[in-house]
Amino acid sequence: MKNLSKKELIEQIESARNILNTSIDKGEDYDQIYQYSVALDQLIEQYITAGF
Numbered sequence: 001m002k003n004l005s006k007k008e009l010i011e012q013i014e015s016a017r018n019i020l021n022t023s024i025d026k027g028e029d030y031d032q033i034y035q036y037s038v039a040l041d042q043l044i045e046q047y048i049t050a051g052f
Helices: 006-025 030-050
Strands: none
Touching: 006 030
């Protein structure tokens, strides 16, 4: 994974959260929602691991 600055990582987390929320609101397919959720979890894990 690319090392991101704290600001970049927060921006990606916010974007991923918005994508996930929008997909839930639109009632998209469960598998797609799950993939968005996993992507968000990975970004959050990266944030925690970086010690921010």
